[in-house]
Amino acid sequence: MKEFWLRKEECTGCASCANICPKNAIELKKDDCGFVYPNISEACVDCNLCVKVCEKRLKIKTSRITEPYTYAVWSEDKDTRFKSTSGGAFSELARIILKQGGYIAGAAYNDKNLVEHILVNNEEGLSRIRQSKYLQSEIGFIYQEVKKLLAENKLVGFCGAPCQVAGLYAFLDKDYDNLITFDFICRGMNSPKAYESWLRELENQNSSKVLNVWFKYKVNGWKKSPRCTKVDFENGNSIILKGNKNLFMTGYLGPNLYIRPSCGNCDFKGIPRYGDITLADFWGIEPQLDDDKGTSMVLVNSVKGSKLFLLAEKQLHVIKRDFQEIFQGNVCFDSSVKINSQSEEFLQKLDEISFSRAIQKYGRISILEKIKQKFF
Ligand SMILES: Cc1cc2nc3c(=O)[nH]c(=O)nc-3n(C[C@H](O)[C@H](O)[C@H](O)COP(=O)(O)OP(=O)(O)OC[C@H]3O[C@@H](n4cnc5c(N)ncnc54)[C@H](O)[C@@H]3O)c2cc1C
Structure with a gap:
């Protein structure tokens, strides 16, 4: 039976190991600080897929551009904008996927008042995954569910922290034309x-x-x-x-x-990004453009991301910006917080x-x- 192979400071709890295990031998269990780590049962047959997928997360080669197209954005729909954490860019982009009969995976509160990733395919579901929840989301077996939908040729959007998007790609082991991923600039996941x-x-x-x-x-x-x-x-x-x-x-x-120990030395910062689209608050936008109702920063990192963004533009107020601005307003883009x-x-x-x-x-x-x- 395999021993857990990482130090706690290296494990993001992305659950790619549990998702890939063919024997269901890995369960993510909370430690005494409330953070989840893989727990390997006797069902383990030492096939090593868990270690391989874990290593793969750090070696993912994305085709993302290194100078993303950068926009200040808000939803033209006042209610969506108010109910969103920054400018509501996520909801408008997600709606394009839903309109095409697609699914979105994102973080929602569950009946225990904790947060978990769920798949939704309608407006009511979207309202559950809208808004930042400032604690770590349980991934469960969502990567497996995403893979199943992709194999059925469904269009799927996945939104999560960069480490979760990396976990998904490591699990899938390839990109799919019908998958669009969103990550966000992440300050760190709370216990x-x-x-x-x-x-x-x-x-x-x-x-x-x-x-x-x-x-x-x-x-x-x-x-x-x-x-x-x-x-x-x-x-x-x-x-x-x-x-x-x-x-x-x-x-x-x-x-x-x-904040989770691994967030203190996050491997998923900076560029190139993991998601086709990166979402953030546009902190530092100049007062003339800021009505204080919330402005998202959207980084378009790939051709797929660009196509989706073009389709959503009608529902969005969009101002083209310079990518370098991200370094002024958002230190968490490329540096980790100190725990x-x-x-x-x-x-x-x-x-x-x-x-x-x-x-x-x-x-x-x-x-x-x-x-x-x-x-x-
Ligand atoms: C823990 C955390 C830390 C963040 N740190 C920063 C930061 O330092 N700087 C910055 O500019 N922006 C940060 N953000 C992102 C920011 O809060 C907004 O989510 C982002 O600007 C998008 O806003 P929106 O209005 O477009 O959409 P929203 O509706 O706010 O987008 C929400 C999306 O984020 C996903 N999400 C929400 N909570 C979680 C969670 N716990 N785990 C995984 N996915 C989740 C939802 O599924 C949904 O897809 C952080 C978000 C989270 C969850």
Whole structure:
């Protein structure tokens, strides 16, 4: 039986190993920090496909261009734009695929209030995968499902973090004409354990179960949205958490307290990209063009991506931009965040104390931590 072959800091939890295993011998299980890693059972026959697919992720040769066509974009549909995390580019691009009878795989909340990848083929499904959810999505066996649809000649869009898109390609082992992939600039994936701990505390404080979490709620504008989250409860109440009351985003955006270890040295940054299209916030767009309702940055990285973008253009407000601008507004494009050195301790402590107490204890960035984050 095979031993897990990577160090924890190298495994993104992309699940390509579990998807390729012919014996279903690999299950992704959570460690005590809430991050999933492959767990290999006795059903393993040592065929080594898991190790090969894992190595392949890092060697994928994409035909992506190295100077992507770059656009500032928003959806002309006000409702779509408001409900999207940046400008709603994803929804308009996805709609073109749906109109052609295609499917989209993306991240949705499940009935446990966690996030998982699902396949959708209609507008109602699209509304479930719209919006950024700031915790790691469970991939499950979605790559297998995507492969099956591709083999049936269905058009399929797949949206995920760059490491997940790389995982899909490694699993498929080739590109397909009927597959279009979207990645996004990724700051890093948070631990579902931290998220659950935060939710439990909100549920206790509000005596009701959480129904929905809307991160980057744009009610006070897009630029303030990273610190604004709307939470809906089963009893019909909703709360809007802003500034340092927005504890989950406070621990994510400042001290990097619960980001997956592999995100601290991400192998999937920069160019060439993995997706046919890359999505991001267009931070730094000049005030004359910014109505503060949300602007997506879209990088078109391939011919397939370009064809899709052309078809969606009617539904989008599009401004051509210079690719170099990405380096000014979005450091996460080509560099990894520094994980807090107390991250593991913080996540383990959540077994004993509430989320807010843990944030009080570990959430302040000490001068020492700032120095560590800058230089190490
Ligand atoms: C964890 C995370 C970190 C990010 N970091 C940055 C950043 O540093 N800089 C930046 O400019 N943009 C970042 N983004 C991307 C940004 O938040 C928007 O998703 C992007 O600009 C597209 O916005 P949109 O309005 O076009 O579409 P949206 O509707 O917001 O697009 C959502 C798409 O992202 C997918 N998605 C949502 N949550 C997850 C998840 N947890 N795992 C995998 N896929 C998911 C959905 O399936 C959907 O396909 C991040 C997104 C996530 C999920």
